[in-house]
């Protein structure tokens with residue numbers, strides 16, 4: 001039978017056809033009025049997509065480039081910082097801040113869980129220059145409570161800058177960037193904005209700009225002040241990923257189109273879409289007898305499924321690929337073999353969820369020999385969907 005390749009990975013995610021056409025047509029030079037018009041349009045759209053009055057900058061790099069930019073632009077060697085980590089991406093913050101000479105205090109939560117706010121409160125020190133955290137820890141599919149962390153910093157009168165890796169949080173979580181006081185919020189192109197890898201974007205608060213006046217870490221390609229100066233003229237400092245920027249513009253138009261052209265409402269609809277699909281997926285998988293890896297604070301970006309004792313998640317990932325050309329993500333690092341992950345962020349719809357659960361029923365019944373009936377997972381998901389769309 002025909003099998004269509006379908007990405008269910010939490011980055012890269014499925015591509016929006018309109019964005020693919022825009023990318024294919026983008027043969028323009030970056031020092032032209034045509035590009036400047038496109039760049040200014042996309043930067044303005046990104047501000048609405050992130051939901052902030054702060055500057056939003058675009059970088060031609062994967063998401064980690066913007067994480068590195070946050071560290072190098074805001075810190076100096078010897079700075080004390082606080083890193084909150086609950087998985088592979090939290091560990092990336094620790095590695096990054098150490099690489100640039102910062103001295104991190106680390107609050108960690110076990111894989112599959114989020115932080116205890118009291119533990120963060122106890123670890124926070126007046127000398128911390130910045131706090132680094134994920135909005136969603138994609139390696140475990142856990143959502144962290146950024147609002148509570150931001151409130152804690154305010155209540156403690158902390159001077160620390162709040163730097164949030166929202167690479168899978170943006171488009172799957174509601175943020176009040178300015179109200180909560182998020183100083184830097186980072187996104188990546190291959191996640192909720194439906195285009196290929198290669199762009200990162202980040203919002204930068206006035207407090208963060210002020211910190212850059214005295215921060216001493218070296219930076220060159222990712223010099224945010226230089227990037228801001230160029231952006232004000234509709235240009236990037238270096239040759240940008242022109243085609244991706246054209247694709248991003250088309251994707252943000254599509255997201256606005258979900259709410260009659262209102263991008264702010266479209267963003268809210270996109271977040272709600274991810275949340276409903278995630279809830280339906282969780283219900284379906286639980287109905288099949290699978291255990292969720294992150295039951296207490298599940299992300300809407302992705303769902304992590306713990307495989308039954310004695311099983312290897314690599315076999316599940318392989319079975320989904322060989323039988324249905326469905327690409328799921330294995331666990332990362334120590335979690336490889338123990339869990340697999342499926343995404344809901346970006347260009348996923350309800351029927352993608354139904355397809356995934358239908359495939360999972362075949363795997364559970366035919367491949368694993370579990371005592372389940374066809375329709376069991378799909379029905380549980382349909383109930384969640386029906387409840388969610390009821391007016």
Ligand SMILES: *Cc1c(COP(=O)(O)O)cnc(C)c1O
Pocket residue numbers: 010011062063064065089134136137138165167168188197
């Ligand atoms: C995908 C992702 C990143 C970025 O990784 P890159 O490979 O550099 O794009 C960072 N943080 C989280 C939480 C992610 O999901």
